[in-house]
Amino acid sequence: MKVSKLSQDQILKQAATWFVELQSEYCNDQRRQAFAQWLLQNPAHQQAYDDIASLWGNLDKLKSREVTGLNAARSARPRIRRNGKILTGSLLLATLLTGAWLDFQSPGTAYQTGIGELQTVQLADGSQLQLNTDTKLSVRLSWWRREIELRQGEAMFNVAHQAWRPFTVRTGSLQIEDIGTVFNVRHDNHGTAVSVLEGEVALHAGNSWFGENLPAGFSRKIDPSGHWQNSEKTNSEQVAAWLNGHLLFDHTPLTEVVAELERYHAVRFAFADPALAKQTLSGSFNSADLKPFLQALEKVLPIRVQRQKQTIVLYSR
Secondary structure, rough: OOOOOOHHHHHHHHHHHHHHHHHHHOOOOHHHHHHHHHHHHHHHHHHHHHHHHHHOOHHHHOOOOOOOOOOOOOOOOOOOOHHHHHHHHHHHHHHHHHHHHHHHOOOOOOOOOOOOOEEEEEEEOOOOOEOOOEEEEEEOOOOOOOOEEEEEEEEEEEEOOOOOOEEEEOOEEEEEOOOOOOEEEEEEEEEEEEEEEEEEEEEEEEOOOOOOEEEEEEEEEEOOOOOOOOEEEEOOOHHHHHHHEEEEHHHHHHHHHHHHHHHOOHHHHEEEEEHHHOOEEEEEOOOOOHHHHHHHHHHEEEEEEEEOOOOOEEOOO
């Protein structure tokens, strides 16, 4: 049966609607089954969907050149045109506007880990997030963008690069834009630290349009007041050790070591002698098991450990 011009228009609009919905992480199995049934209803459905997908895939090219009929569509004269290219250009414009509206309306999905808990999140776009202990973040995936808000804690981002849909991480006043990469972000009361393991990121402070690129093998910190520290070379093995449940220290002051342990356990450390806080420690420790760490502490440093319920007091010996 020959499909009418009006039916072609409707089918293309339906295909555009399906395309937008399928890009969302909120598209469930029931809707995907409904889409599969829609494809089987008419051979023209598959062709229309392929046309819309092809148009979106070539969007970067379309942005840099004039779309046939687009200027005419913007004119004030309400004329009916039946040229296929103009129809396709108009549908593309309608699809983009629909995508922009859905982008504005799309809700975020919240993820949270407790003290000592790790979590891996696989996003619909192929990116992977790994949340460290006591971390809170929200994910917003839409047609136009992929945006993460890291409220507290630490996460490793392994990003599936898509030039047409940027991936950004926001922490307070800092925005981190992916340039095809694997990077780690830690956000707490002391500020935000970004470490790049692969690729590169662009760092934007506040509302600045101009960012500073941070390449692989380097890290940079920004304090709560928005002041940058100089970028420095980073130990990728040390940055990523928490993914395997380990903590690596290299001549790290004891006050920083115990602060790190407090992130993974519901305990607080206290120094009976303030001078002990300046002692340094090196080694690899299991973040989930506090007992071996305390035993090692007494062996390698002039320290005696006494535990009082949820408080661990460190004495000189």
